[in-house]
Each structure stands twice: as structure tokens, then as C-alpha cells.
Amino acid sequence: MARQAHFAIRAENDADVLCKLLNLFALQGWLPAEVHAVQAGEWLQVDLRIAGMPEQRGEVMAERMRSLVSVATVELAFSGC
Template sequence: MSALERFDSPVTPLRDDVWAVGSAQRCVHYQLQVEAEPDSLCRVLNLFALQFLTPHKVQMTQSGDVLAVDIEIAGLSWHRAELIAQKMRNLICVDEVHLALVQRLD
């Protein structure tokens, strides 16, 4: 049984972005430099999980004692994406966060 099936709903509802009602939903790309600790990636991804968000792309590479993490997620307003980036910057294990829009050719 998956976590989604436990809520008696086939799909977990997305939380509304009450600060940016009517704003365009975007696909954003986070680029992070994170300390290479066992829990660093979990701490970053938990910021999305707490809001019932699932990134569609996560890539991580380790170079020495630093993790380079790339995360893409669609369906966010720019305001909400910035709030998540700020929460990332507040994590003790995160050294650097860059946020950019993803230009889709679809």
C-alpha cells in the first residue's frame, strides 16, 4: 500500500497557493550546493513533501564534501517557488541556492 492510498483518495490534493491566487503556474529549476552529509538530501526534499509536492526531476552528484543537487518541479507560482528557495537557504546544510524558470519547448 502506498502512502497515497492511505488517505482514501486516489490522488493527494495539491495545496492552493493562497499568496498568489491567479498567478501563472510555472516549472522551476533549483540548483543547490549542499554539504555531503547523510541527511542533507532528505532535509531538502522534505520541504517539498511537507507541501504535498513531488519534483519531477532530482539529480545529485557528489564532489568531495559537496553535493550538487538539481531539482525541477512544475505547477508552482513564482512566489511559492521563492518561498521554498528561502526555506532551503535557511537549512544549515545548504551552502547555495539558485532558482530559475525552465523554458519548455513542448
């Protein structure tokens, strides 16, 4: 199993927030292996898995997401070999 970065994001429930999050990865050439988004009241919970992402790059991407006004929290974890 390839190493995966798992991003757990809580953001405001805005129509464009999912596009903004995915665009950050697209601009860097990363294609998510999995995307899951669920509305929960005022919030949108987004889980993204990216295969093969180095830890340093994952930290940079997490910081970029945290800089978005509509993003409340970003948690990053790595799994696999």
C-alpha cells in the same frame, strides 16, 4: 510544456541533506518531476525540477532551503510557458 521551477542547490556532503531538502517539498505537497544529486568532494550538488510551481512559492521554498545549516547556495530559475 508546463512551467517548471529549477532549483540548483549546493550543500554539505551529509547523509541526511537530501532527505531534508525533499521533505521541504513533501510537506507542501509538491512532488519533484526530476531529482539529480552528485557528490563533488565536500559538496553535494542537487538539481530539482518541480512542474507547475508558481514563482512566489518557488522563492519561499528557496528561502527555506537557504535557512538549512548544511545548504551553502540555492539558485532558482523558471522555464516553460
